Amino acid sequence: MQRMALYDTIKKLINQRTEKMAFFKLEDLKPEAKIVWLKDMSQYPWVREGMTDFTSKQGISKSRQAQIGPELVGYAELEEDAPPGFIDPATGRKHYYRRIFMLRDGDYKNYNDGTYPSEAVEPETVEPKVKGLSPGKKAQIAVRIPRSLLQKLNRHIQIMEMSQTEVVVSALSKYLDSQEDIPLIERIVKIEERLAQLEGQ
Template structure:
């Protein structure tokens, strides 16, 4: 479940694909070194195990989730699907499945009901 602190400073949700092809996505969090955008290398790391569908950008003045040495880190929501997800969940969705068309910045996504 996503913590309120994760969504508090969101500015917008960036979708990387056409959402009509995704009736549900998995909502998760990832550790970023910046409050906005995503580097190609970071996207590649996320996509080693799953396809990145979208992510949250934070407001310009969002505080870091933590600092390690001099490097600031920001926990941000990501929306993903795993390889084979739609085959495994032909008639339902995983527990963390959310409707991407209902995702809004600063609002925890409502987990879909049903199987």
């Protein structure tokens, strides 16, 4: 009877581990401290993003890497105080869920028509605690704003002769301190304003 109970527990854990590989919540990423890439990711337009368990919070042994496969290209490391995902009832060892990034044999050959596997993400969009973006996903957002703000936005668009997208991108870039994403037209306008100020001095 005890053996059957232990078997059921182990089977349940295996199922949980398998499910975790394909599905995880943003909550699961909170303990992440670092993303480690094993390859030059500029050569990889997309990779598969998943999650599996490790007996350590950082690093990955050669034997564990061999288990995952030769096409492992990256993994997440966890913060020192990260809690275990589960404790193996057979050994008492703590296991920690961590993200992994990999490819399967023939991935780029099999997906060469603009389609991607459901777990595909762009490596450049991956950060600790942040899920990667799908390569097929358009960089587009839809938000509701107060009517008064919309009027100000439209007025600014007409005055600056910029598109709505350029104004919104510019505002977000300034708010999120991402100067490199400010549209070129606004940079030119700022330069012209500075030159005018210098000429007036």
